[in-house]
Amino acid sequence: MNKWIVIAVSIALVLSFTLVYLLSPNDSDYLARYTPENYITVAAIDVPLDGIRELDVVSSLFPFSYKTVTMDIGQLEIRVNKNISGNLLDFMRQNLNTELFSVPESGTRLNLEISFPRPVRNYMAETFGIVRIFEHYDELMEEHAEFMICIPENYKLVD
Amino acid sequence: MLSQNSRLRAMKSLLYSYYVDFKSFYGIYIGIMTGLLLSKFALSSSASGSSSLSAGLVSGVFMLPIAMIIITSNSELLKKFSFPVDRNMLVLSHIILILVLPVIMLLTSCGFHLLETLAAELTLSVAENFFYTWVITKDSFLVGFAMSYIIMVCIGGITWMVFSWFYRHKIATSVVCGTFLLALVYLRDFRDAFLKLINFIFYSPTPGILFLKLSAITLISFAAGYIPIKRMEVK
Numbered sequence: 001m002n003k004w005i006v007i008a009v010s011i012a013l014v015l016s017f018t019l020v021y022l023l024s025p026n027d028s029d030y031l032a033r034y035t036p037e038n039y040i041t042v043a044a045i046d047v048p049l050d051g052i053r054e055l056d057v058v059s060s061l062f063p064f065s066y067k068t069v070t071m072d073i074g075q076l077e078i079r080v081n082k083n084i085s086g087n088l089l090d091f092m093r094q095n096l097n098t099e100l101f102s103v104p105e106s107g108t109r110l111n112l113e114i115s116f117p118r119p120v121r122n123y124m125a126e127t128f129g130i131v132r133i134f135e136h137y138d139e140l141m142e143e144h145a146e147f148m149i150c151i152p153e154n155y156k157l158v159d
Numbered sequence: 160m161l162s163q164n165s166r167l168r169a170m171k172s173l174l175y176s177y178y179v180d181f182k183s184f185y186g187i188y189i190g191i192m193t194g195l196l197l198s199k200f201a202l203s204s205s206a207s208g209s210s211s212l213s214a215g216l217v218s219g220v221f222m223l224p225i226a227m228i229i230i231t232s233n234s235e236l237l238k239k240f241s242f243p244v245d246r247n248m249l250v251l252s253h254i255i256l257i258l259v260l261p262v263i264m265l266l267t268s269c270g271f272h273l274l275e276t277l278a279a280e281l282t283l284s285v286a287e288n289f290f291y292t293w294v295i296t297k298d299s300f301l302v303g304f305a306m307s308y309i310i311m312v313c314i315g316g317i318t319w320m321v322f323s324w325f326y327r328h329k330i331a332t333s334v335v336c337g338t339f340l341l342a343l344v345y346l347r348d349f350r351d352a353f354l355k356l357i358n359f360i361f362y363s364p365t366p367g368i369l370f371l372k373l374s375a376i377t378l379i380s381f382a383a384g385y386i387p388i389k390r391m392e393v394k
Contacts, residue, residue, distance in 0.1 A: 012270060013263070013266035013267060013269070013270055014266065016266065016269040016270035016272070016273050017266050017269045017304075019269075019273055020269045020272055020273065020295070020300060021297060021300055021301070023276075023293065023295075024293070024295040024296055024297045024299075024300050025293075025296055025297070026296060026297050026298070027296050027297075027298055027299075029296075030296045083292075084290050084291075084292050085279075085280075085283060085290060085291050085292065085293075086283050086287075086289055086290035086291065087287070088290045091287065091288065091290075118288055119288060120288050120289075120290070121282075121286065121288060121289045121290070122289075122290050122291065122292075123199070123200075123275075123279045123282075123289070123290070123291040123292075124210065124291065124292050124294050125210055125272065125275065125276055125279065125291060125292065125293045125294060125295060126210040126212070126213065126294045126295065127210075127212060127294060127295040127296070127299040127300050127303050128212045128213055128216060128299070128300070128302075128303025128304065128306065128307050129212075129213040129216070129303075130213075130216060130303055130306045130307055130310065131299045131302050131303040131306065133306075133361060134302070134363075134365075134366060137298075137299050137302065137303075140296065140299060141294065141299070144292065144294045146290070146292070
């Protein structure tokens with residue numbers, strides 16, 4: 001009896017390894033999910049387009065991650081990745097709040113605040129964290145972002 | 160031939176006795192992983208935090224040294240001796256444990272990862288404010304598995320070596336380890352040199368090189384840990 005339990009558990013463990021491997025995309029397929037074409041605009045905000053200006057994302061988008069991209073666009077846009085499981089796109093269209101404040105002292109700086117009025121839960125089925133000690137895999141994992149903040153070319157992002 | 164068969168049978172029974180001992184150890188590991196899974200989905204509002212794969216590595220890194228501390232103790236070693244089990248067979252069985260336990264732990268973490276994904280799918284069907292993403296690639300999974308394995312084996316090997324010495328030569332090992340720790344805390348040059356060594360080991364451009372470096376450290380630990388256990392025969 002005991003022997004059969006051990007055999008069954010061993011098969012289940014090997015199968016789970018195989019399944020995780022088979023369910024995972026290869027690097028190029030994974031990267032293809034996070035190209036700009038996979039992000040859809042859920043909010044667009046008019047911003048001054050004259051002169052060199054600065055933008056500071058002052059709020060945390062927790063539990064989501066985001067990346068910022070400078071583009072030849074006329075508005076500041078907040079885009080959501082369409083490949084996230086669950087209807088994130090529709091949810092954010094209905095529940096995303098964005099506010100833009102100008103910082104009077106600087107004259108050129110804008111603060112962007114993003115919030116979700118309803119609670120959200122996000123789970124990331126991540127790989128072994130240890131791979132991040134290698135630059136290649138760290139960069140690969142950094143590509144993952146649920147949000148993309150697109151800023152016009154005359155804006156510089158404040159670190 | 161008869162002697163070989165007898166040794167083989169003794170090795171099998173020795174490994175079986177370790178298997179019986181480690182059932183409770185594995186039960187604790189399963190308990191930790193289940194607790195983390197439940198806390199992530201039932202108690203946490205964000206379902207964030209590290210996934211089961213990383214949690215499996217961290218739990219293993221803490222649990223494996225504890226197992227090594229236990230199996231190298233005098234009382235545990237003496238429990239396993241019954242003719243024809245000798246020190247060589249005992250060390251070999253310990254090495255097999257150090258090599259096999261991390262695989263079992265990591266494979267179990269893969270199973271928990273699938274359970275997590277299943278829980279995420281179920282939550283997705285009932286909650287409209289829940290979202291999840293699969294952030295694993297084939298390469299990163301294999302490399303992560305191999306690296307996690309060798310790190311666990313290396314830490315297990317080092318702990319096994321240190322405690323093999325400690326239980327046989329308590330005062331000498333305590334003095335050496337204590338001096339090492341004090342030097343690490345109080346001597347800046349020593350600390351810098353040690354950190355440089357750690358940096359040299361872990362600063363590897365490729366996973367393969369790092370795997371080889373950690374394998375070499377593990378082999379040295381096995382060799383160094385064998386000496387005090389082998390010397391018990393003379394006594």
